[in-house]
Amino acid sequence: MFDFNSNESPILDATESIYESAKDSSLYKATINNLSAEIITVADFLGCSKEQAVLLSVMIHIHLEDENVSMKTILEYIGLRKSSALIINKVLIPLVEKEWITPKKDIRLNPLTEYSINNKLIRSVLKGKLEINGEVSIENSYQLIVHFKKKLNERINNLISYKQFINWSRELILQNERIELCVFINKLKIPLEDRVYFLYVCTQFFYGQEDCACDDIIRDFMPPIDQQYKLRNSFKNGTNYLLTGGFLKETIGNDLFGGKTFLITEKAVRSFDKNAVVNTSKTEGLCEHLQPARILERKMIFECKDQIMVNKLHKMLNKDHFKSLTDRLQDQGMKKGISILLYGESGTGKTETVYQLAKTSNRCIMMADASKIRSKWVGETEKNMKALFNEYRNALKVYNEVPILMFNEADSILGIRNTVSDRKDQFENVMQNILLEELENFEGIFIATTNMVDNLDKAFDRRFLYKLRFDKPSANTVAQIWKSKFPDVPMTILKRICSKISLSGGQIENIRKKVSVDAILEEKVRITESYLFQLAEQETILEKKQYRETIGFKR
Secondary structure (H helix, E strand, O other): OOOOOOOOOHHHHHHHHHHHHHOOOOOOHHHHHHOHHHHHHHHHHHOOOHHHHHHHHHHHHHHHOOOOOEHHHHHHHHOOOHHHHHHHHHHHHHHHHOOOEEEOOOOOOOOOOEEEEOHHHHHHHHHOOOOOOOOOOOOOHHHHHHHHHHHHHHHHOOOOOHHHHHHHHHHHHHHOOOOHHHHHHHHOOOOHHHHHHHHHHHHHHHOOOOEEOHHHHHHHHOOOHHHHHHHHHHHHOOOOHHHHOOOEEEOOOOOOOOOOOEEEOHHHHOOOOOOOOOOOOOOOOOEEEEOHHHOOOOOOOOOHHHHHHHHHHHHHHOHHHHHHHHHHHHHOOOOOOEEEEEEEOOOOOHHHHHHHHHHHHOOOEEEEOHHHHOOOOOOHHHHHHHHHHHHHHHHHHHOOOOOEEEEOOOHHHHEOOOOOOOHHHHHHHHHHHHHHHHHHOOOOEEEEEEOOHHHEOHHHHHHOOEEEEEOOOOHHHHHHHHHHHOOOOOHHHHHHHHHHOOOOHHHHHHHHHHHHHHHHHOOOOOOOHHHHHHHHHHHOHHHHHHHHHHHOOOO
16 A cells, blocks of 8 residues: 655755644744744755745645745745735745745745745655755746846945956846747847846836946946946937946936936846836926836726817827827927917816826826925025926937826916005916916926816917816716616616716815625615615715805804
């Protein structure tokens, strides 16, 4: 008969004991203390820390049970929250550098990623004999980057010379010519050192650094003085292949000490990760930069006449149409700028429309903040407004697609200019005069939203090419909005609610959020007509209060 309990590897026994005891333990001290002997056995055998020994034991046995060794699976098995992934991944980084384990995605962007385990590590545990210190097997771009990082650390610590490191890197790329990242590098047809610098840029991003400076390369590579001089000049003059090839882009904000830093582009990262989504700008300066990848796609429902105009804006901002449109404007001697005003009642979808225009055209939104522009100091408001448009002009050089400069709730900036009676009036007029001047010569996409179009200065009227009014939707449109938010609720119920209470799209979205919150707090939530009607009434409380105050007396 077979004896399935017999086992010749005490290491396998130790890892199995750790694995079984770790289940739902949250790795409390009592559990760790009870397994002290087994943990020491595994840690001494593998030459790793006790924490790593515990995690490796869990990962190995998840693998042996033919399950995906993802961070999510590990946390669920141990009984830890998802937020613990950051701590666990940090503990595992030395094992990644040793190439015992390899994340299948960038752990900075995907902390719950799946891991692959080196087959030699599995065999070492099964046989009780360490085999993992042999020749490294590189199977994908991630393993290549980890291997490069390990050798780079030797150069940083001056264990090998610059020439030895460059030659070793060349051999690494040549010997792994079928690996995706090496295929990409070899197609570049650039000098050897530039290839190594490109590999360095990819490594920086993989290990969590989004930007890169010339001084970073010089600090880590420590090339000869003449090479440092050439490298600095190529970055300063913009002739370095990393810049001309579109792998690095100059940041929008200026360095405090006058130096230049560069952001690693999506083009560079996709050389080893085809699904990468990369921020192409920092949120420094007077604008907040909202990337299209961070905008949730939403279905917008408008009145027929409004839908026609919104569709026109979508078509106009489409990448190909926008390019041909601006080229034609330029050919006819007109400015290439497109300025749009969205106005109307609160909650009718003005801001969300801008978001969806940016999402569908893959454009960043640069959101201007009036509170950052205003200053109590003489002359500062003027400087800030000019700096904001300079920031936008710099962004035009950085982004692949022309970004949208957005002034949300622009009443205070676009308002009627005052007769100057105090310093506050003077500051407001200065802002508006500069804005009028900038819009006169604007090249790009400018969109302003406001709830109070009657308060806008008439001088802005001709500065806007398109002016789109958002009225409160009709009862039929409101019912469609309700249905889009609550598809399982019969239309007859939704129409009855609409007949009693008129809400905007923003208010209906608030109701949907409240229902989601109630569903989390309570096990069962029945979405009945009375329940929805009660939530709808809550949305109108402030409106009723305002109405009472206008016809009665305030206390």
